[in-house]
Amino acid sequence: MMARTSLKDNIDSKEVNLISEVNKVKFDRDFQQLDKYYILDGLVEVIVGVRQGLGYYIVREPELTSEELEVYQAIMERLRYKTKPDEQLLTDPLGYLERVLKEELDDFEARNGTSVSMQKLSYYLKRDVLGFGPLEPLMNDPDIEDISIEGVGKPAKVFHRRFSPYDWLCTNIIFDSEEELNNYIIRLAHMGGKHISIAHPIAEVILTNRHRATLTFSREVTPHGPSLTIRKFREKPLTICHLIKNGTISSLMATYWWILLENKSFFMIIGPMASGKTTLLNSLAMLLKPNWKVVSIEDIPELNLAHPGWKPLVSRHTYLLGENLTEIRLFDLVKLSFRERADFIIVGEVRGEEAYALFQAAASGHGCACTFHSPNFESMVNRLTSPPLNVGPSYIDLISNVIVIKRITKSVKQAVRRVTEIDEVVNFREYLKVFTWNPVDDLFEPDDPYDLIEKSVQLKRIAEATGQDEESILNDLLERKNFLEKLVKNNILDFENVTRYLRNFYYRRPSNFE
Ligand SMILES: Nc1ncnc2c1ncn2[C@@H]1O[C@H](COP(=O)(O)OP(=O)(O)OP(=O)(O)O)[C@@H](O)[C@H]1O
Numbered sequence: 125m126m127a128r129t130s131l132k133d134n135i136d137s138k139e140v141n142l143i144s145e146v147n148k149v150k151f152d153r154d155f156q157q158l159d160k161y162y163i164l165d166g167l168v169e170v171i172v173g174v175r176q177g178l179g180y181y182i183v184r185e186p187e188l189t190s191e192e193l194e195v196y197q198a199i200m201e202r203l204r205y206k207t208k209p210d211e212q213l214l215t216d217p218l219g220y221l222e223r224v225l226k227e228e229l230d231d232f233e234a235r236n237g238t239s240v241s242m243q244k245l246s247y248y249l250k251r252d253v254l255g256f257g258p259l260e261p262l263m264n265d266p267d268i269e270d271i272s273i274e275g276v277g278k279p280a281k282v283f284h285r286r287f288s289p290y291d292w293l294c295t296n297i298i299f300d301s302e303e304e305l306n307n308y309i310i311r312l313a314h315m316g317g318k319h320i321s322i323a324h325p326i327a328e329v330i331l332t333n334r335h336r337a338t339l340t341f342s343r344e345v346t347p348h349g350p351s352l353t354i355r356k357f358r359e360k361p362l363t364i365c366h367l368i369k370n371g372t373i374s375s376l377m378a379t380y381w382w383i384l385l386e387n388k389s390f391f392m393i394i395g396p397m398a399s400g401k402t403t404l405l406n407s408l409a410m411l412l413k414p415n416w417k418v419v420s421i422e423d424i425p426e427l428n429l430a431h432p433g434w435k436p437l438v439s440r441h442t443y444l445l446g447e448n449l450t451e452i453r454l455f456d457l458v459k460l461s462f463r464e465r466a467d468f469i470i471v472g473e474v475r476g477e478e479a480y481a482l483f484q485a486a487a488s489g490h491g492c493a494c495t496f497h498s499p500n501f502e503s504m505v506n507r508l509t510s511p512p513l514n515v516g517p518s519y520i521d522l523i524s525n526v527i528v529i530k531r532i533t534k535s536v537k538q539a540v541r542r543v544t545e546i547d548e549v550v551n552f553r554e555y556l557k558v559f560t561w562n563p564v565d566d567l568f569e570p571d572d573p574y575d576l577i578e579k580s581v582q583l584k585r586i587a588e589a590t591g592q593d594e595e596s597i598l599n600d601l602l603e604r605k606n607f608l609e610k611l612v613k614n615n616i617l618d619f620e621n622v623t624r625y626l627r628n629f630y631y632r633r634p635s636n637f638e
């Protein structure tokens with residue numbers, strides 16, 4: 125489905141030049157093939173391999189015969205110059221495209237008496253008119269996490285879920301012409317409903333199907349030429365149960381967070397780039413009480429919550445030069461959320477002055493959670509308390525929980541994500557390691573709810589505030605832990621099912637409703 129994209133933009137660009145260029149790769153003796161598979165209904169072949177320590181991701185698209193190329197060009201010509209206003213073009217672009225293809229094919233066959241492949245032509249037309257053009261195979265491979273193009277004449281690179289120890293893999297997709305790459309960048313910006321130009325050479329957009337893209341135009345800020353980075357969106361987000369199953373977290377960690385969330389604690393998820401912070405934040409949010417009002421605040425809408433009381437807020441950028449009164453920043457939205465009577469406020473990523481507002485929200489009794497780029501507790505506190513974030517040191521102990529997540533390369537063949545540490549904040553300088561990850565045996569400590577209660581200051585505070593004794597907290601932990609473990613054991617992992625079971629869990633426990 126096309127969202128906010130001008131069909132004309134796509135038709136005017138010249139991706140046809142790239143057809144079959146990508147197939148011209150030759151493999152030499154040093155190339156060691158690691159995998160071969162097919163995507164896009166078996167039309168596109170993917171070969172993953174390694175050569176002299178560098179990983180490669182080679183795409184082979186279907187070859188067009190000269191007749192097929194002729195039909196393709198005729199259709200593009202017709203779409204570019206001859207198409208009359210047609211309602212179907214707006215309401216059902218795919219149906220329109222298929223209709224045009226059928227008409228042109230019938231016409232070609234009647235004239236020449238030979239038939240050409242409808243399937244191949246349909247692939248290229250959808251790719252170039254409605255899809256992501258030359259990056260279509262990468263966008264359609266569910267194993268690709270990120271895509272990066274660092275300039276003109278440089279191969280597009282990908283991050284592959286199953287071959288992540290090789291880091292970025294080089295593909296055989298290259299934009300050789302600056303004009304072509306600039307046009308492609310403009311097209312992506314338009315797809316996300318934004319503008320990019322010499323005057324505004326940077327854009328962050330959400331593309332069709334919610335993929336996140338960071339774009340730069342021409343050589344204004346990127347001397348190697350236009351560039352792009354795409355973080356692909358998982359249509360079905362990873363759930364808390366997936367994360368337990370794949371060993372990112374333990375069931376006891378999830379249970380502990382669940383109780384903290386219910387008591388409106390303040391969570392900071394920290395870690396390096398692409399370590400899985402947003403994914404963890406999204407899956408944690410699935411544990412929020414279904415009868416709460418949850419407000420999320422983001423620059424780029426990445427979160428995907430299956431919560432009935434979810435209200436997403438997204439900042440607004442404008443293209444005015446000079447004083448900008450129409451821009452709506454994260455800071456403004458956090459302030460707005462104070463008046464929303466929200467139970468829980470989630471800020472996708474804290475980078476600037478909104479940090480201060482978020483701490484105000486926590487101080488006024490809201491539950492809060494956010495992600496933050498920082499490798500550990502000390503550097504997080506340093507950054508938070510320095511300009512431009514300027515959070516007062518006395519506010520730091522409002523944070524209940526600091527979760528550190530990392531991507532760990534376990535072997536040449538395997539990279540995993542692990543929550544390596546969970547800290548409770550005692551005060552500005554002091555924190556308490558409640559959970560740790562042991563890399564030798566890949567286990568989380570503690571594993572026993574009783575040991576956790578012994579360690580955790582937060583759980584003791586919750587017990588005190590809610591008038592519970594240790595035993596009732598322990599029983600609560602055990603009940604929820606068993607519940608989550610049962611889901612995981614029975615392979616109930618996906619988004620819809622996990623949300624349904626969690627909701628049922630609350631309905632069975634009416635005391636949880638305020
Ligand atoms: N625990 C996990 N297990 C498997 N894959 C994961 C896990 N966490 C994240 N991923 C995948 O890793 C990629 C990066 O994840 P995510 O966007 O959550 O990272 P991030 O730390 O928020 O990145 P950034 O620093 O860019 O904001 C995504 O493709 C996501 O699907």
Ligand SMILES: [Mg+2]
Pocket residue numbers: 401402403473495
């Ligand atoms: Mg993120």
